[in-house]
Amino acid sequence: MKARAFDYIRPATVAEALAAFAEAEGDASYIAGGQSLIPALALRLQAPARLIDIGHIAALRGIAVEDGWLRLGALTRHVEAHDHPLIAVHAPLLALAAPYVAHPAIRNRGTLGGSVALADPASEFPAMMLAMAAEIEIVGAEGTRRVPADAFFQDLYQTALEPGELLAALHIPVARPEQRCAFDEIARRRGDYALVGCGIRLTMPRDRVEEAHIAFLAVGPTPMRAPAAEAALIGARLDAEAIRRAQAALARDLDPPEDGEVPPAMRLHLARVLLGRLLGRLQDQIAEAA
């Protein structure tokens, strides 16, 4: 299929972009890397009258550390999550997850801002925003605001972004030495959207878990934290018993939707298997370090 005809505008500033959107009276779409939008246009699932290409707006670029936060401009590419030294050091979960996102050609074009703004529940990066306790910087007619990741993802493809607003940057608290993280996913083929995926960040100043962030992808309408499983770990040593408790608690956190190929019980089962394996991996790391 061929996309329907559309106007194409390439603004140089955020202000121009916002104005171009306002002018189109709702019948417009921003385009960043195009890796989700272009297929949707080609399938005529979406047919905005106007495309506003934000790819040349300098203010949406850049990777920098300031005041204990890593700032990633919205246009940061997937491949940079894969390769960039600042990301590897300060946001290791992004670097761990990046190889699982699509294939190199797509990672060269896809942007982190686009992935998070789209908020596909099966995507890796949005879930990692939850696991890293990131904040999302939004810019709109009313100015700029920062929304914690927990409040950003609201429902299926629904986020705190109002129509016409831009996701400007992702802010990630820099990783601390007492934090350990792990990521993995279960997919039928390398590079596919996963059947289930999970990113974990445990804060363990001594031998007990002080803070736990466990985020799943592909288990519900949004990327999801697992508060009951997290609670099962708080204050505990990471041992077989604690891991089993966290796995059991998942039934309270996740209620996967019906899906032809993957029944809810199977997704929950896989989430448990994956959680057990990731926590086991961290347990091994701790044992090795000791």
Add this chain to the structure above:
Amino acid sequence: MNAPLGSLDRPNSYIGRSVARPNAKRLLAGRGRYVTDLALPRMLHAAFLRSPYAHARIVAIDAEAARAMPGVRLVATGADLATLCTPWVGTLDHFTGMKSAPQLPLPLEEVLWAGQAVVAVVADTRAQAEDAVEAILVEFEDLPPVADIDIARESGADRAALAVEDNLCFRSRLDTGGIEAIFAGATHVVEEEFHFGRHTAVTLEPRAILADWDASEGKLTVHHATQTPYQFQDLYSRHYGIPEASVRVIAPDIGGSFGMKLHVYHEDMAVIGLALLCRRPVKYVADRMESFVSDIHARDHRVRARMAVDGDGSILAMDVDDVTAIGAFSAYPRTSAVEGNQVIRLMGAPYGFRNYRAELAVVFQNKVQTSQYRAVGHPIACAVTERLVDMAATRAGLDPVAMRAKNLIPDEAYPCASPTGYRFEALSHQASLARLKALMDYDGLRAEQAALRACGVHRGIGLAAFVEISNPSPAFYGIGGARISAQDGATLSITPSGEVRCLISVTEQGQGTETIIGQIVADQLGVVREKVRVITGDTETTPHGGATWACRGAGIGGETALQAARRLRDNVLALAAAILQARPGELDLRDGIVVDALSGAERVSLAEVARIAYFRSDTLPPDASAQLSITHHYAPQGYPFAFTNGIQGCHVELDVDTGLVKILKHWVVEDCGRIINPLLVDEQVRGGVVQGLGAAFFEECRYDAGGQLTNGSLADYLVPMAGEMPDIVVGHIETPTADTVLGAKGCGEAGTAAAAAAALNAVNDAMVPFGASIAQIPMTPARLLKSLGKI
């Protein structure tokens, strides 16, 4: 490794050599010319409105708004095209009792599957045509869809197509007699119900057609991504009433076909009519979404089968019941019943037992038509047989290798016939089994398996012996009334510079047909291969022939080329003898030079012979005949099919917590008779294995209860990718057929025939410690977790 090629088996023979494909560089350099690349002056583009319903009546079509859209040249409905094109029916005379509703390019009243083309739009660009499609209003009245094979067969069931009286397309029975008594008396009986999912070909290049009607000459030229140009020349001619000689079908470069590109598709037939109506060239290229809902699908069988075995593990009998669902029509012109027919006839084919009973029911339902796709029927017959053999081995207390060694037909027993009536000239099951066992270090793998099980790692080893049908004679289609040729033709000529042109009816879709034909001609004529140019895929230039399907390219096309080259060589030597005042028998043609046959001394070059023939015929003796072009046809006359055989081994590791399977390695030992090009045979086998593993683990067209395809995109329909594929080791045994000089049989379907069966056995082997088993492909994580009782 090669068997000797009689008197012409020379030290530097091209036959048996891994020659690279001459067309590979051109394709890699982007100089391929696919139908999509063609742009003719005044060319228009077609798009189709497709039915959203699996079954519905067309109440009204309102295309007024669409006709007024920018760039739109024509909007055509079923009624518009029915005035030009006669209907077709997908039955064959020798399938007694078979029925199917008549078909037209676009439907008049009833749509029979979700995705069926209903209205065509022709516009200046494809995008404009698609815009106009969105503006067409079709009022449908929902009819009950038939989506379940059991419900379809109930008496009084809703009908998938109102034009036929019930949902039974065809049924067939085979019975050697006395089966019940044999099963009653057998020491062991194993039985299972198997499910084989639908899948589809997913060629890299989708279907594509460009029809050009020249009203001034009354001539239709069709550029068509097809395997079988002559078949389509005949069909376009007969259904549109254009004399055969005024229809030219050109198959340019083709990006894969696997059997999918030899069936009549409604859109393709429509495009011919659209070109006639517009009097301008009209192009249609299926996009991937359209491919999923309109390319033929394949498989979709449910088989209940049992095997009787005596106390020492000898197989006594098989009893099989196959139900297959094909769509609402039987495909044209090869039908949708061939797969089921081959399933029940290939069951147990590698084994020596004599007692057999089978029942086949081919059932209509409101889905895309199924029809012939790579290894038609083989994977099903093979998986059912081989799984039962493994189950029987367990019951008899035999290792799978020992069980097969005991029951496979002995290599000295030929010629012989299967209980289903197939006649085997000479196969090598026992030699293949022994070779495979050594190649895969079977005993080593078994020891490793036992050791790893103790550490919670679950590996499985699966074997699957197979028989492949190749080189069909006219007994296949011709006898059933289809104008599908079992013979092939080649025209060979020497150019004035001493080069060779070979125009041949077999076609190239990426498998290397042109390469092997070039090798055979160079070898048998006696010229260097670079001097041979092979031209295929054009009804205006190549002689008539069946083209490439059922692995007939090498066996029949190759023999045609061989015989043609020998005849031309005789002509060259006769002429050279006249020029040299020698006797033809004293001369030979080697590497483009006429030499003294005994001493090898050079006498005259082929180029010089050609120069004299074309420009200085005045210097020839008066009775010399310079026939430097010949046309030759060849049709198989001995066995009705050239059967090939082999065996595959698959090694997997099953993650019992996730249901994911890692395919560790795969082995194939195959016997395709004479190997013309080992490199290409290995590629064919590996490619075939990958398609078989795709069926085993990934590929499935999934439908909901209402007959809607729910995974019709490459995001949801999983094809096997390089990352998941194992190393595939290929070994060869060569048992040439004595029916031809060349001795080649086919090799294109061998990989697909048994890969899924070997994988099925391997996964079941891995599950033995859990008392679990699976009898369904694809073996998805969900199905495996269910078998293991994890969900």
